[in-house]
Amino acid sequence: MLNYENVSLTYPGTSTPVKALDRYSLTVAKGEPVALIGPSGCGKSTSLLLATGLLSPSEGEVLVDGKPVNKPRRETALILQDFGLLPWKTVFENAALGLCIRRFSKAERKTRVERALEQVGLSDFAKMYPGELSGGMRQRLALARTLALDVDVMLMDEPLSALDAMLREGLQDLLLTLWQQRGYTQVLVTHSIEEAVFLGRRIVVLSPRPGRVMTIIDNPKMGTFDYRGTEGFYRTCQLVRKALKAETSRSEGSSHGA
Amino acid sequence: MVRRLLGYTVAIFVILLGWHITSLVIGSPALPTPIDTIPMLQRYAAQLAPDFLTSFYRVIVAMVIGTVIAMPLGLAIGRTPKLDAFLAPILYILYPIPKIVLLPVLLVLLGLADAPKIVLIAITIFFQVLVTVRDAAKAVPEQAVLSVRSLGASRLDIFKDVVVPASLPDLFTALRISSGTAVAILFFAEAIAGRTGLGYFIVDSWAMLNYPRMFAGIIVMAFLGVLLYEIFDFAERRLTRWRKVGQ
Numbered sequence: 120m121l122n123y124e125n126v127s128l129t130y131p132g133t134s135t136p137v138k139a140l141d142r143y144s145l146t147v148a149k150g151e152p153v154a155l156i157g158p159s160g161c162g163k164s165t166s167l168l169l170a171t172g173l174l175s176p177s178e179g180e181v182l183v184d185g186k187p188v189n190k191p192r193r194e195t196a197l198i199l200q201d202f203g204l205l206p207w208k209t210v211f212e213n214a215a216l217g218l219c220i221r222r223f224s225k226a227e228r229k230t231r232v233e234r235a236l237e238q239v240g241l242s243d244f245a246k247m248y249p250g251e252l253s254g255g256m257r258q259r260l261a262l263a264r265t266l267a268l269d270v271d272v273m274l275m276d277e278p279l280s281a282l283d284a285m286l287r288e289g290l291q292d293l294l295l296t297l298w299q300q301r302g303y304t305q306v307l308v309t310h311s312i313e314e315a316v317f318l319g320r321r322i323v324v325l326s327p328r329p330g331r332v333m334t335i336i337d338n339p340k341m342g343t344f345d346y347r348g349t350e351g352f353y354r355t356c357q358l359v360r361k362a363l364k365a366e367t368s369r370s371e372g373s374s375h376g377a
Numbered sequence: 378m379v380r381r382l383l384g385y386t387v388a389i390f391v392i393l394l395g396w397h398i399t400s401l402v403i404g405s406p407a408l409p410t411p412i413d414t415i416p417m418l419q420r421y422a423a424q425l426a427p428d429f430l431t432s433f434y435r436v437i438v439a440m441v442i443g444t445v446i447a448m449p450l451g452l453a454i455g456r457t458p459k460l461d462a463f464l465a466p467i468l469y470i471l472y473p474i475p476k477i478v479l480l481p482v483l484l485v486l487l488g489l490a491d492a493p494k495i496v497l498i499a500i501t502i503f504f505q506v507l508v509t510v511r512d513a514a515k516a517v518p519e520q521a522v523l524s525v526r527s528l529g530a531s532r533l534d535i536f537k538d539v540v541v542p543a544s545l546p547d548l549f550t551a552l553r554i555s556s557g558t559a560v561a562i563l564f565f566a567e568a569i570a571g572r573t574g575l576g577y578f579i580v581d582s583w584a585m586l587n588y589p590r591m592f593a594g595i596i597v598m599a600f601l602g603v604l605l606y607e608i609f610d611f612a613e614r615r616l617t618r619w620r621k622v623g624q
């Protein structure tokens with residue numbers, strides 16, 4: 120379970136402090152997939168960094184399984200927009216990075232990495248470098264790196280936004296499959312309403328900076344591959360779109376007033 | 378490999394041709410033609426070979442020492458903003474000073490043999506590498522660091538897996554470029570102090586007004602420069618194979 124309790128975070132900034140999150144509260148149940156959507160710069164990435172323990176809140180608390188997070192936790196994985204691959208390591212070495220850092224034995228690394236690469240369809244590319252892979256393959260490699268570990272909290276920051284539309288649907292399917300197989304608690308930050316509705320059992324809409332949870336839209340029907348074509352999918356997308364619009368117009372209204 | 382050798386063969390031919398024409402046009406004994414010079418390589422081989430080895434030894438040892446000291450320091454400064462804030466101004470003041478001005482001091486302190494030459498070149502390389510590696514370590518993409526830290530990496534892991542490999546290409550560029558400077562300093566130091574090395578061979582020939590002999594020394598010195606360049610290039614290709622694949 121992932122729990123934000125009245126979390127505020129202020130960056131020191133170069134000239135003036137920047138308040139990125141303001142009394143942000145959210146509870147993600149164990150094994151629940153949540154999608155996070157909101158205007159650019161509202162603090163989505165910040166909220167993920169807080170959950171990994173790479174950042175500490177200025178106020179409030181972030182808890183995983185009831186324990187405050189203050190340093191990276193072994194079972195929490197973070198996937199960033201640019202995938203965070205190391206160009207000087209081969210596909211195999213990139214996938215094995217988390218295992219190396221955790222001092223797994225060589226044999227254990229080999230079996231785990233081979234299985235993870237197989238799951239994302241990269242077995243034949245183990246000896247290549249990330250520079251030789253397509254965007255979609257790099258994304259799958261980033262997934263393999265976390266799959267090699269025993270992850271129970273999966274945090275993803277716009278993981279598919281660098282990919283073109285054709286690839287995105289395939290990878291969304293892969294994300295759904297992996298979540299179904301592993302059953303981890305998942306927070307997916309995305310720009311795309313369709314992606315949020317396809318992959319989030321709840322869709323959390325944030326306010327403009329400083330980010331707060333404004334609306335939460337339930338989406339109980341998610342979890343099947345043909346959900347995309349259905350009436351319910353379309354209606355939920357409309358709901359999210361409306362919530363986002365309300366957010367934007369509210370912020371414009373207030374900035375005119377100021 | 379074959380293409381490299383072919384490239385060098387063509388280059389040598391073009392340079393010799395240019396040299397020959399220039400020499401004919403100028404018509405001074407101070408600039409002999411390659412035809413007069415090349416036989417000298419053989420005639421003075423018995424002196425040139427040990428002088429070459431001495432010079433090579435001095436410059437390579439100096440570059441290794443300078444790099445080995447500067448590399449960890451540069452990485453640490455580049456990744457530690459407080460240390461950088463303190464040391465950067467010191468570095469900016471010392472960096473532009475041509476280190477050759479230290480030669481008299483070093484000669485007094487260390488004598489006329491290998492030590493002052495090695496130390497002088499090592500100091501020069503030290504500053505080049507320090508500044509380059511510091512900047513490279515600073516420029517490591519924060520995203521790469523974050524994603525590795527999120528896997529639980531320690532500071533040491535981050536240096537080993539991220540900062541060092543990310544800085545290697547810039548390090549080798551600095552080494553290749555400064556190998557030219559190193560040879561120039563070596564020439565100067567050997568010309569001024571001692572009776573060994575290619576620098577001494579060249580000024581000694583000059584004193585004897587034996588210009589073909591002098592140019593034979595210059596050719597060997599050019600070869601020394603090429604050799605250094607190729608050594609660093611080879612090391613770079615071995616250690617940064619991933620860059621060949623193009624991003």
Ligand SMILES: Nc1ncnc2c1ncn2[C@@H]1O[C@H](COP(=O)(O)OP(=O)(O)O)[C@@H](O)[C@H]1O
Nearest residue numbers: 130132137139159160161162163164165166328
């Ligand atoms: N390291 C930082 N220093 C100062 N300000 C930052 C830093 N990181 C992010 N910010 C600011 O905090 C706000 C929220 O950033 P972020 O969490 O990246 O937003 P999002 O991911 O929703 O686009 C933005 O206004 C951003 O400019």
Ligand SMILES: [Mg+2]
Nearest residue numbers: 163164165276
């Ligand atoms: Mg972001």
